[in-house]
Amino acid sequence: MPRVPTIVLLTLLLAQVACAGGAPRFVPVSGGRFVSSLLDGTRTVTVRVAPFAMMEEPVTEAQFAAFVRHHPRWQRGRITPLFAGPQYLAGWRTPTDPGDAGAARRPVTGVSWFAARAYCDSLHAELPNWYQWEYAAAADATHHDARADTARRNAILAALMHATGQRPGLIGRRPANLYGLRDLNRLIWEWVGDVGALFPEADGDLGSAGSGSVLRLCGGAALAFRDPSDYALAERVAALSMLAPTDASPFVGFRCVRNPGANP
Amino acid sequence: MKRILATAIALALGAAGFAGSTHASPLPAGWTCTPALCGAPQGKPIVEHLLPPPEVPPPITRRYPATVIVNLEAKEVVGKLADGVKYDFYTFDGTVPGPMIRVRVGDTVEIRLKNAHSDHMPHNIDLHAVMGVGGGAANSIVIPGHEAAFAFKALHAGLYVYHCAMAPAAVHIANGMYGAILVEPADGLPKVDKEFYVMQGEFYTKGAYMQPGLQPLDMTKLLDEQPTYVVFNGRVGSLTGEHALRAKEGQTVRFFFSNGGPNLTSSFHMIGGIWNTVWPWGGSNEDHNVQTISVPPGGSTIADMKLVVPGTFMLVDHAAVRMFNKGALGQLVVSGPEQPDLYRRLWNKPFPPSGTSPAPAAASSTH
Ligand SMILES: [Cu+2]
Numbered sequence: 001m002p003r004v005p006t007i008v009l010l011t012l013l014l015a016q017v018a019c020a021g022g023a024p025r026f027v028p029v030s031g032g033r034f035v036s037s038l039l040d041g042t043r044t045v046t047v048r049v050a051p052f053a054m055m056e057e058p059v060t061e062a063q064f065a066a067f068v069r070h071h072p073r074w075q076r077g078r079i080t081p082l083f084a085g086p087q088y089l090a091g092w093r094t095p096t097d098p099g100d101a102g103a104a105r106r107p108v109t110g111v112s113w114f115a116a117r118a119y120c121d122s123l124h125a126e127l128p129n130w131y132q133w134e135y136a137a138a139a140d141a142t143h144h145d146a147r148a149d150t151a152r153r154n155a156i157l158a159a160l161m162h163a164t165g166q167r168p169g170l171i172g173r174r175p176a177n178l179y180g181l182r183d184l185n186r187l188i189w190e191w192v193g194d195v196g197a198l199f200p201e202a203d204g205d206l207g208s209a210g211s212g213s214v215l216r217l218c219g220g221a222a223l224a225f226r227d228p229s230d231y232a233l234a235e236r237v238a239a240l241s242m243l244a245p246t247d248a249s250p251f252v253g254f255r256c257v258r259n260p261g262a263n264p
Numbered sequence: 265m266k267r268i269l270a271t272a273i274a275l276a277l278g279a280a281g282f283a284g285s286t287h288a289s290p291l292p293a294g295w296t297c298t299p300a301l302c303g304a305p306q307g308k309p310i311v312e313h314l315l316p317p318p319e320v321p322p323p324i325t326r327r328y329p330a331t332v333i334v335n336l337e338a339k340e341v342v343g344k345l346a347d348g349v350k351y352d353f354y355t356f357d358g359t360v361p362g363p364m365i366r367v368r369v370g371d372t373v374e375i376r377l378k379n380a381h382s383d384h385m386p387h388n389i390d391l392h393a394v395m396g397v398g399g400g401a402a403n404s405i406v407i408p409g410h411e412a413a414f415a416f417k418a419l420h421a422g423l424y425v426y427h428c429a430m431a432p433a434a435v436h437i438a439n440g441m442y443g444a445i446l447v448e449p450a451d452g453l454p455k456v457d458k459e460f461y462v463m464q465g466e467f468y469t470k471g472a473y474m475q476p477g478l479q480p481l482d483m484t485k486l487l488d489e490q491p492t493y494v495v496f497n498g499r500v501g502s503l504t505g506e507h508a509l510r511a512k513e514g515q516t517v518r519f520f521f522s523n524g525g526p527n528l529t530s531s532f533h534m535i536g537g538i539w540n541t542v543w544p545w546g547g548s549n550e551d552h553n554v555q556t557i558s559v560p561p562g563g564s565t566i567a568d569m570k571l572v573v574p575g576t577f578m579l580v581d582h583a584a585v586r587m588f589n590k591g592a593l594g595q596l597v598v599s600g601p602e603q604p605d606l607y608r609r610l611w612n613k614p615f616p617p618s619g620t621s622p623a624p625a626a627a628s629s630t631h
Contacts, residue, residue: 087409150483153483154470154482157435157481158481158482158483161439161480162352162478189384224431229483231432231435238385238432239385239407242386249384249407250381250382
């Protein structure tokens with residue numbers, strides 16, 4: 001019985017988002033057994049990733065603009081400081097307008113983890129957890145796991161460095177991966193739901209000199225990764241794990257995931 | 265007896281509160297903190313005036329410990345690696361190397377690190393002059409748009425490397441994120457006429473040496489430790505031609521030379537010169553009459569030379585391929601009158617091949 005109103009609501013909401021930004025499309029990602037690139041302490045982690053659906057592309061500026069217009073409490077200037085710092089959408093022309101001619105194709109960045117989560121929530125979706133993101137991003141156009149491809153790694157790292165000092169590029173310039181997902185690796189860093197748990201022993205206190213987890217990201221980074229020579233991944237994990245959930249960085253955006261059975 | 269006792273107590277105190285000596289042989293005076301030398305900071309905090317390389321801040325004339333505030337900013341910048349070649353550098357203050365920091369043994373150094381709003385990566389700083397876990401790295405991690413600060417007491421004099429230690433550290437260093445900090449001994453270093461700051465580092469680019477355009481980092485070359493470029497002060501030609509270092513005959517020059525690496529040990533040499541005085545590891549040990557100094561990644565040397573003849577002197581990493589094919593070359597132009605007693609040309613002429621009929625000996629010729 002309560003199914004109908006939910007679907008109606010969802011459809012209305014999607015229609016609203018679609019007005020300005022175009023509705024996000026979710027594509028199915030088949031699950032599977034997966035060895036994470038992150039170590040748990042010194043242990044290799046093998047996870048069984050359940051099938052899920054993921055947004056084909058990162059959330060765009062236009063889509064996020066539609067969201068904040070519809071949910072004013074997530075607008076810059078109105079958002080509670082508990083949920084976002086001063087950098088939140090700082091580059092936007094107004095609290096509801098990115099002021100970017102490429103807004104429909106540029107990934108939104110400068111959003112806090114809380115705001116990203118709220119956006120996904122509004123679609124009855126959620127932020128991917130790290131293993132989901134990692135699993136999805138491991139695929140190239142023909143392989144489920146292309147992580148060992150040195151040329152690909154090299155190209156990903158080069159793309160990330162190439163972006164020095166610039167705003168993120170536009171979505172869709174590169175072919176989709178085997179699941180139909182685009183721009184997971186080379187455009188931006190993406191929030192994950194469990195970002196605070198990327199290093200399980202993290203005490204969250206950067207001020208404590210000698211904090212093991214932090215040191216693992218410094219000189220001891222070799223201790224944190226199964227393959228320490230996967231530099232692009234190390235850059236990503238370093239960039240994400242240093243963020244507090246209120247931080248907003250001009251290079252950090254997000255996309256959402258949901259149950260594969262959920263309404264499209 | 266009383267004096268011996270006092271000395272013993274001072275030594276014991278030194279070992280407890282400071283680095284102190286852990287063995288019998290005496291440390292050179294003024295290079296390591298003692299309670300007498302390194303008490304509480306005095307006077308107002310001093311804000312360090314930072315200069316781009318190869319500039320060196322002036323020697324410290326102050327003879328008491330102070331608090332020195334050092335403001336640094338991590339900046340990701342697109343810059344010139346060689347003529348026509350660009351690279352995405354990670355830097356401190358926009359230059360490779362970052363500015364040289366100069367403090368005095370016993371100073372309390374406050375490092376304030378900002379990360380530029382336009383940056384993408386978190387950065388931090390690990391100074392080898394620090395006695396403390398991570399050299400400050402864990403207490404200075406800053407995401408773009410943030411700043412962090414920490415303080416340390418400079419317990420040991422010497423020339424030290426600082427660098428970003430953010431994961432993957434090899435990448436941050438390979439992108440140019442390093443510099444040097446001099447902790448002067450209590451009475452300073454011997455006075456010289458000119459001081460220069462030079463730092464070696466390698467770059468690993470996708471394109472071959474001097475291939476034009478914006479060159480991305482080549483991860484495979486980095487992992488194989490096979491750089492495309494080995495340069496002084498961040499680019500080919502930073503110290504040649506119009507950027508050559510200059511001095512006058514009769515002057516004594518000092519090089520604060522550090523190696524950012526990330527991987528290669530430098531064989532620091534001046535073609536046509538012998539270092540009169542060298543602090544080979546950048547520490548208190550002093551050596552003389554040295555041709556080439558081995559400087560490891562994350563290591564330093566201080567090298568003095570009295571310039572006795574004029575000319576253009578080449579500053580090199582004597583690993584020959586690096587100087588001829590990878591860019592590790594600088595110039596010191598010395599002006600002044602020729603000194604034929606010290607160095608002069610004698611002749612350059614053909615001589616007969618061996619096996620030909622002996623011509624009359626020129627020297628005994630009666631023609
Ligand atoms: Cu860095």
